[in-house]
């Protein structure tokens with residue numbers, strides 16, 4: 304199994320806040336890993352450190368290289384990043400936004416080579432956006448916009464997906480669609496790391512969950528083994544448990 308991302312004892316500060324504390328994580332091809340944890344736990348910071356977007360101590364390797372030494376293009380060929388709440392500043396068409404995902408392959412959005420066009424079409428289809436592809440980004444609902452940004456990320460065809468809350472704002476059926484996209488990516492040998500507050504979805508989809516609190520990983524492993532009641536309570540400060548429901552899960556928080 305190829306190692307696509309490796310963090311060893313990574314710590315980082317933003318301003319006066321220690322946002323990562325001794326984080327170690329290895330991600331190999333074929334894996335789906337979900338990052339969980341309360342607001343402010345460090346999930347976004349972990350992804351940004353993985354990409355070299357924030358300074359950190361320890362050792363970070365993205366596709367075997369220190370991400371701080373990579374050009375934007377080299378980084379984009381290794382990892383596709385979906386930021387939390389991405390913005391599209393211009394009212395560009397959906398298919399043009401998705402084509403921007405091809406920049407690392409040398410694509411120009413209005414003159415796509417066949418391979419770039421095929422990648423754009425496949426990403427639009429996977430994200431159920433075919434009927435919206437000619438619409439402006441300013442003519443979409445919140446969930447449709449989120450899917451367009453995900454499609455841009457997928458069109459990049461990077462082996463590692465780093466997705467910060469890819470299902471935020473999506474309806475349950477669309478969230479399951481994202482889960483199936485991640486499963487297909489992993490089945491093809493890629494890896495997906497995604498953060499979410501949907502514990503049940505994470506447990507259903509991820510091979511491994513990583514639970515963070517205050518910048519540190521407090522539990523990691525197969526969902527049912529890692530997400531014990533005591534660990535969930537330690538993370539969220541409320542009594543909670545993961546329950547199996549058929550072949551999926553529910554996260555139950557006591558009131």
Ligand SMILES: Nc1ncnc2c1ncn2[C@@H]1O[C@H](COP(=O)(O)OP(=O)(O)OP(=O)(O)O)[C@@H](O)[C@H]1O
Pocket residue numbers: 317318319320322340341342343344345346347348349387
């Ligand atoms: N630019 C910044 N300067 C100082 N502190 C920051 C900065 N950005 C984030 N933080 C702090 O870093 C910590 C981790 O933030 P991060 O965005 O990584 O959390 P998160 O787990 O992704 O949270 P959420 O679930 O709310 O998205 C938080 O305490 C946050 O307040």
